[in-house]
Amino acid sequence: MAANRIAQAKGALAQLLRRSYVNRDRVALIAFREAGAELLLPPSNSASRARALLDALPVGGATPLASGLLRALEVARRAADGGSKRVSLVVFTDGRANVPLAGRASAGGDARRERVRDEIQTLGASLRKAGVASLVVDTQHGFTADGRGRTLAGALGGDYVRLPRSLTESSIAN
Numbered sequence: 001m002a003a004n005r006i007a008q009a010k011g012a013l014a015q016l017l018r019r020s021y022v023n024r025d026r027v028a029l030i031a032f033r034e035a036g037a038e039l040l041l042p043p044s045n046s047a048s049r050a051r052a053l054l055d056a057l058p059v060g061g062a063t064p065l066a067s068g069l070l071r072a073l074e075v076a077r078r079a080a081d082g083g084s085k086r087v088s089l090v091v092f093t094d095g096r097a098n099v100p101l102a103g104r105a106s107a108g109g110d111a112r113r114e115r116v117r118d119e120i121q122t123l124g125a126s127l128r129k130a131g132v133a134s135l136v137v138d139t140q141h142g143f144t145a146d147g148r149g150r151t152l153a154g155a156l157g158g159d160y161v162r163l164p165r166s167l168t169e170s171s172i173a174n
Contacts, residue, residue, distance in 0.1 A: 006059050008163055009092045009139050013054055016090065021047035026084070028075050029053055032068030034061045035099060039071055043079055065097035065152070066119035073123060076132045089127065089134045089156070092163070095148025124155030134158025 020027045029041040029050050040053045068091070076087045100115045127134065134156035138149030140163075153160035 006139075009137070010054055010057075012137065012163060013090075013092060014051060017047040017051050017054070020050075026079075028079075030068055030071045030075065031057055032064050032071070033059065034064070035067075036064050037067035037071040039075065043075065043082075043084075062099045063093070063097050064099035064101075065093060065095075066101050066116055066123060067099070069120065069123040069127065069156075070101065072132070073126055073130065076127065076130050080130065087130070087132050089132050089158070090137065091134065091152065091156075092137045092139055093149065093152065094140045095136075095138060095146070095152050097148075097152075120152065121155050124152075124157065128157040132156075136160050137163055139163045 017027065019025075024045065026043040026045055027041070027047065027050050028039065028043045031038050031040050040057070041050050044050065072089050072091075076089070079087050097116050097120060098113075100112060101119055134153070135158055136149050136153040136156065138160065140146070140149065149162075150160050
């Protein structure tokens with residue numbers, strides 16, 4: 001993502017965190033970049049801690065989206081086992097998943113893309129089965145959008161929105 005889109009995405013996420021604080025929601029933060037995904041913040045009521053982690057979050061590089069979805073599924077299952085009645089997943093991404101799950105990085109080109117696509121479809125089905133409500137926030141500019149964000153939302157059985165130019169233009173802020 002370009003620097004200005006990153007700033008907009010972080011701004012939209014900050015708005016969601018403020019809203020979660022008002023609603024007394026528990027939030028978790030998962031970062032997926034380079035070779036994998038990391039749970040930065042397990043489900044917590046601390047929107048301020050989430051905001052500090054968000055502010056310090058490095059971005060760029062490869063996109064291991066399947067690893068991020070797998071980590072989200074683990075968090076969702078633990079939350080459900082802990083008594084959470086509703087689990088929601090919000091994914092901010094340009095949709096350019098290009099890293100398969102660990103142990104499968106040897107495939108190249110088309111085979112790797114197909115493997116990543118299959119992993120995302122499988123994980124999407126698992127998240128739907130677990131009852132996770134999903135929202136994909138597409139961070140690509142309208143003129144460069146290639147439909148990958150919408151495809152991801154379809155795999156997750158979730159809603160799709162584009163990152164707005166102004167944070168008041170979208171249902172993210174509502």
